[in-house]
Amino acid sequence: MLETTIRNKLAQKDILLMTHIVIGYPNLDTSFEVVRTMVEAGVDLMELQIPFSEPMADGSVILKANQDALATGITVDQCFDFAQQVARDYQIPFLFMTYYNILFKYGVEAFAERMAECGLCGAIVPDLPPEEADEYLAAMNRHGLAPIFIFAPNTGETRMRQIAAHGSGFIYCMARKGVTGLQTDFSQQLGGHLAHCRAATELPLALGFGVKDHDDVQFIKGKADIAVVGSEAIRVLDSQGVAAVGDLIRSLR
Amino acid sequence: MNRTLRDIPLPDIKGYFGEYGGSFIPDVLQKVMDEITEAYLEIKQDKSFQQELQSLYRNYVGRPSALFHARNLSNKIGGAQIYLKREDLNHTGAHKINHCLGEALLAKRMGKEILIAETGAGQHGVALATAAALVGLKCHIYMGVVDIAKERPNVTRMKILGARVVPVTRGTQTLKDAVDAAFEAYLEDPVRQIYAIGSVVGPHPFPMMVRDFQQIIGIEAREQFQEMTGRLPDNLVACVGGGSNAIGLFSAFLDDRSVSMYGVEPSGRGLYAGQHAATLTLGTPGILHGFRSYMLQDDAGEPLPVYSVASGLDYPGVGPQHSLLKDLERVNYVTAGDKETIDAFFELSRVEGIIPALESCHAVSYAMGLAAKLASDQTILVNLSGRGDKDIDFVMENYGKDYCPE
Numbered sequence: 001m002l003e004t005t006i007r008n009k010l011a012q013k014d015i016l017l018m019t020h021i022v023i024g025y026p027n028l029d030t031s032f033e034v035v036r037t038m039v040e041a042g043v044d045l046m047e048l049q050i051p052f053s054e055p056m057a058d059g060s061v062i063l064k065a066n067q068d069a070l071a072t073g074i075t076v077d078q079c080f081d082f083a084q085q086v087a088r089d090y091q092i093p094f095l096f097m098t099y100y101n102i103l104f105k106y107g108v109e110a111f112a113e114r115m116a117e118c119g120l121c122g123a124i125v126p127d128l129p130p131e132e133a134d135e136y137l138a139a140m141n142r143h144g145l146a147p148i149f150i151f152a153p154n155t156g157e158t159r160m161r162q163i164a165a166h167g168s169g170f171i172y173c174m175a176r177k178g179v180t181g182l183q184t185d186f187s188q189q190l191g192g193h194l195a196h197c198r199a200a201t202e203l204p205l206a207l208g209f210g211v212k213d214h215d216d217v218q219f220i221k222g223k224a225d226i227a228v229v230g231s232e233a234i235r236v237l238d239s240q241g242v243a244a245v246g247d248l249i250r251s252l253r
Numbered sequence: 254m255n256r257t258l259r260d261i262p263l264p265d266i267k268g269y270f271g272e273y274g275g276s277f278i279p280d281v282l283q284k285v286m287d288e289i290t291e292a293y294l295e296i297k298q299d300k301s302f303q304q305e306l307q308s309l310y311r312n313y314v315g316r317p318s319a320l321f322h323a324r325n326l327s328n329k330i331g332g333a334q335i336y337l338k339r340e341d342l343n344h345t346g347a348h349k350i351n352h353c354l355g356e357a358l359l360a361k362r363m364g365k366e367i368l369i370a371e372t373g374a375g376q377h378g379v380a381l382a383t384a385a386a387l388v389g390l391k392c393h394i395y396m397g398v399v400d401i402a403k404e405r406p407n408v409t410r411m412k413i414l415g416a417r418v419v420p421v422t423r424g425t426q427t428l429k430d431a432v433d434a435a436f437e438a439y440l441e442d443p444v445r446q447i448y449a450i451g452s453v454v455g456p457h458p459f460p461m462m463v464r465d466f467q468q469i470i471g472i473e474a475r476e477q478f479q480e481m482t483g484r485l486p487d488n489l490v491a492c493v494g495g496g497s498n499a500i501g502l503f504s505a506f507l508d509d510r511s512v513s514m515y516g517v518e519p520s521g522r523g524l525y526a527g528q529h530a531a532t533l534t535l536g537t538p539g540i541l542h543g544f545r546s547y548m549l550q551d552d553a554g555e556p557l558p559v560y561s562v563a564s565g566l567d568y569p570g571v572g573p574q575h576s577l578l579k580d581l582e583r584v585n586y587v588t589a590g591d592k593e594t595i596d597a598f599f600e601l602s603r604v605e606g607i608i609p610a611l612e613s614c615h616a617v618s619y620a621m622g623l624a625a626k627l628a629s630d631q632t633i634l635v636n637l638s639g640r641g642d643k644d645i646d647f648v649m650e651n652y653g654k655d656y657c658p659e
Binding site: 177 | 267275276277278279280281283284285423424429433436437440441442443444539540541542543550552553554555556
């Protein structure tokens with residue numbers, strides 16, 4: 001169970017790190033290298049994004065990575081193979097992140113079944129609200145996978161409780177409105193939001209959207225359980241290469 | 254066919270038209286969609302709102318728009334009688350003003366400050382910029398740079414009206430990408446802004462709300478046609494991109510079994526990948542831009558590139574109610590290509606003195622073909638959804654030498 005794995009890790013560390021890659025960006029070989037580098041630098045869990053051309057919740061950095069990966073001709077099958085390979089090679093939990101049409105078109109049950117076969121632990125599907133998720137939730141439960149849901153900054157407490165009732169593993173809290181990869185103000189207000197999130201669920205909390213450096217991660221300690229770094233890792237990969245991604249990860253905690 | 258329209262809510266409380274529609278969006282937007290739904294359902298019942306809107310339709314838009322019997326065209330073809338519902342005569346030159354005024358008034362009542370939207374041909378953008386100016390709201394319009402280059406006059410109009418036109422350089426730089434960019438901007442500030450979606454697409458309540466605002470077309474046309482001819486039209490024809498003008502016309506006739514309906518999609522340069530935008534003709538169900546409907550997609554679920562000579566039809570999705578009407582076989586979804594569309598553009602201009610928008614030309618073209626197959630006592634009501642002033646430079650540059658020899 002993903003939640004148990006997270007709790008066990010939290011017994012040893014005061015904050016966990018979750019990183020993100022777009023599978024196939026800039027190519028599959030580099031994606032393997034980035035995962036290896038991130039794992040060796042000590043990340044605790046990883047999101048593997050299956051590229052989609054309309055990534056509604058993502059900002060320009062991840063959008064471009066999605067579109068560039070698609071331009072290489074990468075397929076959903078290759079993404080499964082990739083996930084299977086890294087899940088076999090490394091002993092951290094891997095999650096899929098993608099948009100609902102990818103699952104819908106593949107067949108939700110078949111998708112979940114193959115996720116389980118590949119050794120994945122869960123999925124984040126930001127455009128699938130729990131109200132529309134009956135089939136998805138049933139399939140994920142059947143295969144022992146964690147459906148990760150999202151708390152937005154404007155999600156009220158009643159709604160948070162409804163969402164949390166459907167989720168497992170952890171809850172992904174957005175640090176601000178908008179899309180991934182933009183400036184976030186790590187302030188008292190955000191602390192207050194996380195306190196509300198904490199009050200609404202027993203599940204571990206991850207915080208993402210704009211987390212980029214040591215100071216941000218220090219701020220999150222004690223308020224959430226997992227710091228999520230996405231766009232920043234792609235920025236560093238683009239500008240300084242794979243090795244620098246390792247340096248970034250090591251600098252965070 | 255087991256189901257009929259009478260058994261199916263249009264839509265149900267979650268925004269479903271049969272299995273199409275719904276709301277597939279991040280939670281940060283779901284909250285504001287719920288607020289919009291609530292506010293809309295309230296004003297729908299509010300007499301003062303409806304009176305204000307009807308008064309604007311009459312005194313500002315110039316409604317009711319005329320119904321015109323295109324005798325010259327009908328006689329020339331020698332078949333069925335063609336009638337044109339003249340939405341091109343509306344203020345701003347297209348049907349889009351009908352829902353833009355509704356959306357702008359709603360935004361004002363909700364205390365929003367900025368209307369944002371995507372636009373393809375620029376018709377929705379101009380209409381929204383107009384409505385924003387009228388009700389006193391800011392307006393940001395997202396438009397692909399390909400469309401900006403093609404639709405200069407509308408870009409100029411939006412700027413004159415005080416709107417900010419935001420060029421979209423991502424992806425194919427057309428309507429689909431403008432939708433993505435507008436969604437992204439909306440996610441940043443869903444409190445001060447409201448996304449006034451430009452067609453009967455997107456998450457609930459937009460397919461319902463925009464349809465409701467556009468129903469005025471069909472309600473007027475039904476009455477006008479009966480007054481003019483003493484009966485109902487035998488056939489309705491309208492172009493379908495997202496499908497707002499078509500659903501506006503069709504809605505008033507759905508229960509009239511004697512009325513056949515045709516939604517005309519663009520087959521562009523031909524029905525092969527990337528060369529058309531015939532979503533209902535060749536698409537499959539999927540989820541894009543927050544709703545479930547037919548869409549043009551590959552095996553993996555990626556939306557396919559689309560093309561039409563008419564920017565306003567250049568979209569890989571379609572309104573969910575159309576998807577239901579297709580499955581129920583209540584509406585026939587058919588196609589017209591670039592060539593026939595341009596023929597229709599010049600034919601209507603020269604035979605009736607009406608320059609139609611390239612979008613609407615798809616409907617005119619199909620109606621001309623249909624008329625030729627029918628007897629002269631049969632009737633076809635075409636929704637002439639917009640005027641063609643915006644298209645004249647593009648058409649002359651690309652097709653002028655074929656149609657206008659020196």
